Amino acid sequence: MEGRADLHMHTAHSDGAFSTDELLRKANEAGLSIISITDHDNVAAVDEAIEAGKQYGIEVIPGVELSAGVGEQEVHILAYFFDHKNQDLLDHLMFFRMERVKRAERIVGKLNNLNVPLSLDAVLERAGMGSVGRPHIATALYEEGLTGSYHEAFYKYIGNGKP
Structure with missing residues (x-):
């Protein structure tokens, strides 16, 4: 199966502009078949996204974005496929x-x-x-x-x- 994915998306649960459902609708309109919600320090949107994904035929991978300090630099780490509960x-x-x-x-x-x-x-x-x-x-x-x-x-x- 061929498709498009975006594995770094944010909802209004962190610094994204859209609600979870709006984001899934836009992902569908963009022809995405797989997405991951990677809100900052927050997995509150994951269950809602999984359910909305079923409606749109989009697979939703649980994700989160964490910040860490490396010396004087801040780095962002993306994590996927974990038990979000x-x-x-x-x-x-x-x-x-x-x-x-x-x-x-x-x-x-x-x-x-x-x-x-x-x-x-x-x-x-x-x-x-x-x-x-x-x-x-x-x-x-x-x-x-x-x-x-x-x-x-x-x-x-x-x-x-x-x-």
Whole structure:
């Protein structure tokens, strides 16, 4: 059987723009036959994606994206084909998501020290049900009128090595 695959997709459960069902619909429209939802530190979309995949004839591989530090560099590690209901895994992922909130709080604090009046609540609101990350901070900075664009937020305030 021949087909197309995308094994690195994000839903609104992390920094993706689409709900799980919307993502599966778009995958179907793109002619994909296999996908993997690899949300950051989060497997909440996997069961929903597997069910929606059946409707569209798309095989869904359980996946997750984890961040790790290698020296001064941050690397992202993709994992596939694991038991996404394993309680030890879920506990570790919850810990990682809580660390993401703490990181966002530190970044917002640094921005406040630079007289950028961004609130953690504004950032968490953008993250919604997902794992909070720098894209949510950039969105909040832009939507709160604190930068002229999403990209300016990264360039000026939250890109690597900032603030």
